[in-house]
Amino acid sequence: MFDLAYDAKHSVLLSRFSGTYSRADIELRDNAVRRFVAKNGLARGLMDFSAVDSIDVPLDLLIQRAHQPGILTGHQRVIVAPTEPAYSFNRLVAAHQLFARKAEPVLVRSVSDAFAVLRMIDPAFSPIGLDKAAHLDRVLHDALCQLTEVVRARSLDDEIVEATLQRVVGRALSAPVVGHITLSEILNVSLRSRVLRDSGIRAKCCGCRARRPLSWMSISVGRVTTYSCPACGGWILKLSQVGSTVRADASGYMIGGFEVMSRVTLDIWGVKLPKTEN
Ligand SMILES: [Zn+2]
Numbered sequence: 001m002f003d004l005a006y007d008a009k010h011s012v013l014l015s016r017f018s019g020t021y022s023r024a025d026i027e028l029r030d031n032a033v034r035r036f037v038a039k040n041g042l043a044r045g046l047m048d049f050s051a052v053d054s055i056d057v058p059l060d061l062l063i064q065r066a067h068q069p070g071i072l073t074g075h076q077r078v079i080v081a082p083t084e085p086a087y088s089f090n091r092l093v094a095a096h097q098l099f100a101r102k103a104e105p106v107l108v109r110s111v112s113d114a115f116a117v118l119r120m121i122d123p124a125f126s127p128i129g130l131d132k133a134a135h136l137d138r139v140l141h142d143a144l145c146q147l148t149e150v151v152r153a154r155s156l157d158d159e160i161v162e163a164t165l166q167r168v169v170g171r172a173l174s175a176p177v178v179g180h181i182t183l184s185e186i187l188n189v190s191l192r193s194r195v196l197r198d199s200g201i202r203a204k205c206c207g208c209r210a211r212r213p214l215s216w217m218s219i220s221v222g223r224v225t226t227y228s229c230p231a232c233g234g235w236i237l238k239l240s241q242v243g244s245t246v247r248a249d250a251s252g253y254m255i256g257g258f259e260v261m262s263r264v265t266l267d268i269w270g271v272k273l274p275k276t277e278n
Helices: 023-040 059-066 086-101 111-117 132-169 183-191
Strands: 002-007 012-022 044-056 077-080 106-108 126-128 201-204 211-213 218-220 224-228 235-241 253-255 258-262 266-268 271-273
Touching: 002 023, 012 023, 023 059, 023 132, 044 086, 044 111, 059 086, 077 086, 077 111, 086 106, 106 111, 132 183, 132 253, 132 266, 132 271, 183 235, 183 253, 183 258
Parallel strands: 012 044, 044 077, 077 106
Antiparallel strands: 002 012, 002 126, 201 211, 201 266, 218 224, 224 235, 235 258, 253 258, 266 271
């Protein structure tokens, strides 16, 4: 778990972690800090691990992230880690960042030491609440974690079916390639899978209540790909390409360089992805 707070007078963004420090904390916090920077500009960074009691982050993720460009580039960063295992973990983080970015965060044992390093007098942090973008990010993250498990199980089945079909009838199971981008393709990239199909994603039209797989929807292609109900014509799902730009106020799910807006809950092999529109 983590929360963010900002001291505008000293231009310091505080990230406070608690409990188990996990991969989800890293990914969701990175996204939240990118949105903060898009809205408010760069700030100095203070990461507080005082309330962390265990660390569940694979070493390869730590190294890979240290070698990516920092988000608060060129700004002072201080890490507070009073106890183990957070102290040793952050020693390793700092060493990798020094090697990769030629700049390392200052690691201290107490919050008061951190305030001294940042020359903060009477710090006043205001909490940064969970906005819609942060909420959708968490919902999407949970759904993708569940889908990873489902896809792993289904991949094995599909590979066996596919190999059998190839051997017996000489044809592949894979759906024909269509001209427009589909939601299942975007999800497959994110899940590092190739087995998900639009036919495996079901949606119930919010207008006429008909329930169909996405592969049965009408699709209009343009700057935005729109899935609509073939019965009543109401739109169900929109995919817009946004690339790597981070917007302060995204109103849909950000997946693989696309913004996904949905008017209905999607059922992806039993995993529910809630709607993004009210
Ligand atoms: Zn309909």
